[in-house]
Structures are given as structure tokens and as C-alpha cells.
Amino acid sequence: MKESIIVKILRYQPEKDQKPHWQTYRLDVPADSTILDILNEIHWNHDGTLAYRRSCRSAICGSCAMKVNGQNVLACETPMHKFRGNRLKIEPLPGFPIIKDLVVDMDGFFDKLQRVKPYMVVDKPIPDKEFLQSPEEFSRIRESAYCILCGACTSSCPSLWANENYLGPAALLKAYRFIFDSRDDGTDERLDIINDRNGLWRCHTIFNCMEACPKHIDITGCISRLKNRVVDNSL
Amino acid sequence: MPEKNYRETSRRGGTLWLLQRVSAVVIFVLLMIHYVTYHFIGDGTITYDKITAKMASPWFNLTQILFLVTALFHGLNGIWMVTEDYIHQRAPRLLLASILIILGLLLLYGGTSTVLNAGYPGRVSQ
Numbered sequence: 001m002k003e004s005i006i007v008k009i010l011r012y013q014p015e016k017d018q019k020p021h022w023q024t025y026r027l028d029v030p031a032d033s034t035i036l037d038i039l040n041e042i043h044w045n046h047d048g049t050l051a052y053r054r055s056c057r058s059a060i061c062g063s064c065a066m067k068v069n070g071q072n073v074l075a076c077e078t079p080m081h082k083f084r085g086n087r088l089k090i091e092p093l094p095g096f097p098i099i100k101d102l103v104v105d106m107d108g109f110f111d112k113l114q115r116v117k118p119y120m121v122v123d124k125p126i127p128d129k130e131f132l133q134s135p136e137e138f139s140r141i142r143e144s145a146y147c148i149l150c151g152a153c154t155s156s157c158p159s160l161w162a163n164e165n166y167l168g169p170a171a172l173l174k175a176y177r178f179i180f181d182s183r184d185d186g187t188d189e190r191l192d193i194i195n196d197r198n199g200l201w202r203c204h205t206i207f208n209c210m211e212a213c214p215k216h217i218d219i220t221g222c223i224s225r226l227k228n229r230v231v232d233n234s235l
Numbered sequence: 236m237p238e239k240n241y242r243e244t245s246r247r248g249g250t251l252w253l254l255q256r257v258s259a260v261v262i263f264v265l266l267m268i269h270y271v272t273y274h275f276i277g278d279g280t281i282t283y284d285k286i287t288a289k290m291a292s293p294w295f296n297l298t299q300i301l302f303l304v305t306a307l308f309h310g311l312n313g314i315w316m317v318t319e320d321y322i323h324q325r326a327p328r329l330l331l332a333s334i335l336i337i338l339g340l341l342l343l344y345g346g347t348s349t350v351l352n353a354g355y356p357g358r359v360s361q
């Protein structure tokens with residue numbers, strides 16, 4: 001069964017546009033379409049100039065995060081019926097520079113991720129097989145390890161909109177994932193990096209990151225535990 | 236392109252964050268003391284004479300001054316935290332911090348002298 005929908009997309013073609021502008025498409029699409037299906041329909045059958053990122057269409061690669069009707073979502077896993085009224089308003093992720101149409105510049109995002117050393121730092125001797133970790137130890141970091149680095153959280157954070165140097169929720173969550181990992185030895189170094197006015201202390205527990213996260217990670221909770229950890233260490 | 240400066244100078248973020256939470260708890264307790272002593276002890280009606288009589292007690296005054304200090308700190312530190320989001324250059328931050336500290340001290344002086352003077356029998360109007 002097909003449904004008629006009206007899709008407004010924020011377009012920006014750097015070779016001819018001075019600034020982003022809205023373009024409206026009227027389509028008939030299957031009722032069970034996702035946002036990505038709709039973008040594909042436009043790109044393949046209506047307007048080949050529309051640029052957007054996509055890859056796995058299984059909510060695991062983190063390429064297709066965008067703002068739909070005011071919410072940051074993954075286009076591939078979001079059915080159009082999540083939004084009422086058969087009207088969609090699709091924009092690139094806010095807070096990042098636009099490269100073209102729905103494609104944003106994620107360089108700053110990944111630079112900030114690098115800052116918190118997003119890899120295992122090990123000082124102790126390497127064991128013959130593997131570092132053992134108990135289920136309890138793993139349960140502390142399991143949820144934070146679900147992050148797919150789509151950028152929906154960082155892009156939704158008002159603190160980042162006000163201050164582009166703020167590390168942002170994704171980088172802080174990655175710091176949490178290693179700081180609370182029993183096998184890692186880089187805790188002090190990472191705590192020192194995030195204990196900064198452009199780091200942890202710009203988080204005002206606004207919870208936008210949690211609403212945006214497609215993996216439903218308790219990001220604000222993790223950042224709060226990091227704050228407690230820093231304060232505990234300094235007392 | 237030069238490397239962006241994600242690290243800044245201030246390490247006081249954590250201290251101010253902790254003090255903001257501690258002062259919130261203290262304010263809550265003192266507010267309850269304030270509320271209960273004014274509105275529920277006695278017959279609950281507030282008159283000028285009753286208040287001035289209460290304010291003659293040094294213990295009561297101590298809670299009021301502590302309330303004043305924590306509330307001033309909590310409010311002004313809150314304003315500071317908000318402006319930290321938007322003001323990033325050193326000079327305006329320094330100016331703003333100075334204004335907030337001076338404002339805090341002035342209000343502290345005004346409030347403290349009110350609390351201390353209000354309880355003296357000579358100041359009670361009949």
C-alpha cells in the first residue's frame with residue numbers, strides 16, 4: 001500500500017548555493033518505508049543531486065544520522081510512521097559544518113574522539129592468552145561499548161552549539177568506556193584530559209544526548225559517573 | 236590548520252561543580268529551617284515584632300547568614316557556569332568574574348548588616 005507524503009529537505013550545494021535552503025518533494029511511497037527508503041526513492045527516481053551518507057542500513061555503521069522533524073535519528077532504522085501527518089522535515093545534523101545537503105563534516109567530532117585516547121592503554125605485562133574480565137567488570141562498560149559513533153548525541157548537545165571546542169557526549173562516553181574498563185591502565189591520563197572547562201564541566205545534564213542516542217545508551221549517567229570519579233580523585 | 240585548543244587553563248571546573256551541589260543541599264536544609272520557623276512555629280502568623288524578636292537570637296542569625304552566603308554563592312556560581320558556555324576569551328571572562336565577585340561581596344555586606352541590625356532591641360519599632 002502506498003502513501004502520499006510531503007518531504008522538506010534542507011539542501012545545500014556548495015558549488016551554487018550561498019546558504020542552505022528548503023526543497024519540497026511530493027512522493028508516493030510504501031507505508032512501511034524508513035527515512036532512508038524515502039531518501040533512496042528521491043535519489044534514485046526523482047532527484048539524483050541529493051547527497052546523503054548511508055552504508056549498512058542496519059543501524060550499526062552510524063553513517064546516516066540526521067535530523068528528522070526536530071529529532072536526531074538514524075535514517076535507516078526510523079520508520080516514517082514514527083512521525084505523524086505524512087510530512088517530513090529532514091536536515092543535516094545540527095552543530096556540524098555542512099559539506100553538501102545532508103552530509104556534514106565530522107572531522108572535528110573524530111578529532112575530539114582521538115583526544116580521549118579511544119584505545120586500550122596497557123602498562124602491565126601482556127598475558128599469554130587474554131586479559132580476563134569478570135561479568136561484573138564487563139557489565140560496567142557493556143552499555144557504553146554499544147556506541148556506533150553516529151554523532152547524533154554530540155550534534156544534539158546545546159553545550160556544543162554554544163562552544164565548538166566542547167568535547168561532547170560521544171568523546172566523553174568513549175573516555176568512560178576505557179576509564180571504567182578493568183583491563184585499562186590509562187585512567188589518570190584520560191581523567192586529566194576530560195577534567196577541563198571544555199571537557200566534563202560543560203555538561204549540564206540536559207539529556208538531549210540520551211534522547212538522540214539510537215542505541216539508548218545512558219550517556220548522561222556515564223558522564224555523571226565521570227564527574228564523580230574526577231571529584232573523588234581530587235578529594 | 237592550527238590544532239584546536241580543547242584544553243584550557245582552568246582546573247576549577249570540578250571544585251565549582253562540587254560546591255554547587257553541596258550548596259544546593261545546604262540551601263535546601265536551611266530553607267526548610269527558615270520556612271518551618273517562620274510559618275509553623277507559634278500560630279503561624281508573621282508580624283514585624285515576632286520576626287525582630289527571632290532575629291535577636293544569635294543562633295537564628297547564624298542560620299540566616301549561612302543561608303545568605305550559600306544562596307549568593309549558588310546563584311552567582313550558576314550565572315558563571317552559564318556564561319562559561321558562551322564567553323571564551325580571557326579578558327571578558329576575567330571582567331565577568333570580577334563583576335560577579337564584587338556583586339557577591341556587596342550583597343553579602345548588605346544582607347549581613349540587615350540580619351545583624353534587625354534584631355537589636357533599639358531598632359524594633361513599636
